[in-house]
Amino acid sequence: MKTKFGVFVVLFIFHLVNEGLCSEHPDADLTTEELIKKYGYPVEAHEVTTEDGYMITMFRVPHGKNGKRVNQKPIFMMHGLFGQCENFILNVYNNGSLAYLMADNGFDVWLGNARGSQHGRKHKHLDPDEQPEFWNFTWHEIGLYDVATQIDYILEKTKKKKLQYVGHSQGGTAFFVLTSLKPEYQQKIVFASLLAPAGFMRNARNPAINSIVLIQKDITWFVEKTNIIEFPPKAIPVKVLLSRGCKNTILRLRDLCEFIWHIAMGGNSGEFDAEMLPVAVNFIPTISFKQSIHFAQGIESGHFRPWDYGEEKNMEVYGKPLPDDYPLEIIKIPIAMYYSLGDNLAFAQDVEDMCDAVANCVRKFLIPNKQWTHADFVAALHLREVLNLPVLEFARKYFVY
Ligand SMILES: *[C@@H]1O[C@H](CO)[C@@H](O)[C@H](O)[C@H]1NC(C)=O
Ligand SMILES: *[C@@H]1O[C@H](CO)[C@@H](O)[C@H](O)[C@H]1NC(C)=O
Numbered sequence: 001m002k003t004k005f006g007v008f009v010v011l012f013i014f015h016l017v018n019e020g021l022c023s024e025h026p027d028a029d030l031t032t033e034e035l036i037k038k039y040g041y042p043v044e045a046h047e048v049t050t051e052d053g054y055m056i057t058m059f060r061v062p063h064g065k066n067g068k069r070v071n072q073k074p075i076f077m078m079h080g081l082f083g084q085c086e087n088f089i090l091n092v093y094n095n096g097s098l099a100y101l102m103a104d105n106g107f108d109v110w111l112g113n114a115r116g117s118q119h120g121r122k123h124k125h126l127d128p129d130e131q132p133e134f135w136n137f138t139w140h141e142i143g144l145y146d147v148a149t150q151i152d153y154i155l156e157k158t159k160k161k162k163l164q165y166v167g168h169s170q171g172g173t174a175f176f177v178l179t180s181l182k183p184e185y186q187q188k189i190v191f192a193s194l195l196a197p198a199g200f201m202r203n204a205r206n207p208a209i210n211s212i213v214l215i216q217k218d219i220t221w222f223v224e225k226t227n228i229i230e231f232p233p234k235a236i237p238v239k240v241l242l243s244r245g246c247k248n249t250i251l252r253l254r255d256l257c258e259f260i261w262h263i264a265m266g267g268n269s270g271e272f273d274a275e276m277l278p279v280a281v282n283f284i285p286t287i288s289f290k291q292s293i294h295f296a297q298g299i300e301s302g303h304f305r306p307w308d309y310g311e312e313k314n315m316e317v318y319g320k321p322l323p324d325d326y327p328l329e330i331i332k333i334p335i336a337m338y339y340s341l342g343d344n345l346a347f348a349q350d351v352e353d354m355c356d357a358v359a360n361c362v363r364k365f366l367i368p369n370k371q372w373t374h375a376d377f378v379a380a381l382h383l384r385e386v387l388n389l390p391v392l393e394f395a396r397k398y399f400v401y
Pocket of ligand 1: 095
C-alpha cells in the first residue's frame with residue numbers, strides 16, 4: 001500500500017513540473033448545459049433545497065434528440081462517490097451516454113446530484129469554504145435528504161405519481177438508505193436499475209477505500225478531526241494535476257496516469273477511455289471524508305448500517321451501542337442489479353447478497369467481461385452494447401406508470 005501512495009506522490013510532483021505541455025480538447029471548457037446542448041439534446045436546470053438547507057441543482061433532459069415534447073416517463077439518475085451527474089452524459093464520445101439513450105427512448109431524464117458536488121456546494125446558512133459543518137454528512141444524508149427532495153420535486157413538476165430510478169455505486173447506496181428508512185418512497189419509485197450498487201462492503205478490496213480501514217483502526221484521533229472535511233483538501237489542485245497529466249502525450253504521462261487508474265480500479269479491463277479525461281476532469285467533485293469512512297466502517301463491520309459514532313455517542317444518538325442495520329428486507333420495489341467480477345468496490349458477492357436481502361430483486365445481470373471495473377459502469381468504451389442497451393431493454397418492462 002505504501003508503495004502505491006509513493007507512486008501517487010511522485011506522479012503529482014511530476015505533473016507539477018510538466019504543467020503547460022498539453023493540448024486542449026474542444027469540449028474542455030464547456031459547462032454541463034453547454035455540453036448537453038452541443039450533442040443535440042434539450043436541457044433545463046432545476047434547483048431544490050433540502051430540509052437541512054443544502055441547495056442542489058439537477059439537470060433535466062426532457063426528451064430525445066428528435067423529440068418535440070416532454071417525454072411522459074420520468075427517470076431519476078444518481079451518480080456515485082467522486083462522481084456527479086455528468087457521469088451519465090460524458091460517454092457520448094463512445095455513443096455510451098445512458099442519459100441520452102433513455103431520453104431517445106421515451107424517458108424524461110432527471111440527472112440528480114449530491115450535496116458537496118459542484119452542483120450541491122451551496123447551503124442556506126453554511127459556507128462550504130469557511131464552515132466545516134457543511135461537510136458533516138455521509139451518503140446516509142444524501143439518501144434521506146438529497147435524493148428524497150429531488151424525487152419529490154420531479155414528481156411535483158411532472159405531475160406524475162412515480163418515476164424510475166437509476167443509481168451507480170453510491171447512487172445505489174443512497175437508494176437503499178432512503179427506501180428502507182422512509183418506506184413511503186417505495187410508492188414513488190416504480191422500478192430501479194442499480195449499476196454496481198454499494199451496500200454490503202464485506203469483500204471490497206479497493207486500495208483507496210480499504211486503506212482508510214487501516215487508518216481508522218490505527219489513528220482514531222486523526223479520524224475524529226478529519227471526518228468532517230472536504231476531500232481532497234482544497235490545497236491539492238486535483239483538476240489541474242489531472243488535466244495537465246492525463247492529456248500530456250509528450251512525456252507519456254497519460255500512460256502513467258492510466259497505470260495509476262488501473263491500480264485504483266483493480267486491473268485493466270481494456271475499457272479505459274483516455275480521450276474522455278480532459279473533459280471528465282472538469283467534473284470531479286470533492287466529497288466529505290466521512291462518506292469514505294462510512295464505507296470503510298462497512299468493510300470493517302460487515303454491516304450495512306448508519307454511522308457508528310462509537311459506543312458512547314451511539315447510546316445518545318441511537319439509544320443502543322450500535323445502530324441497527326438498514327432494514328433492506330422491507331424494500332419491495334422491483335430492482336435490477338448490474339455487477340461485475342472485476343469490480344473491487346461493489347464486489348460481485350456483496351451485490352448478490354444485497355439482491356438476496358431486498359424483497360424483490362428481479363434481475364441479476366453479471367457483466368460478461370470479467371475484468372470490467374467499478375468505473376466502467378459509466379465510462380467504458382463499450383458501455384452502450386455491454387450495459388446501456390440491456391438496462392434500457394429491461395427498464396422498458398416497467399414502462400407503465
Ligand atoms: C449510436 O449507435 C446507434 C446504434 O448502433 C446508431 O444508430 C447511432 O447512429 C450511433 N450514434 C452515433 C453518434 O454514433
Ligand atoms: C455532525 O452531525 C451529527 C448529526 O448528524 C451530530 O450528532 C454531530 O454532533 C455533528 N458533528 C459536528 C462536529 O458538527
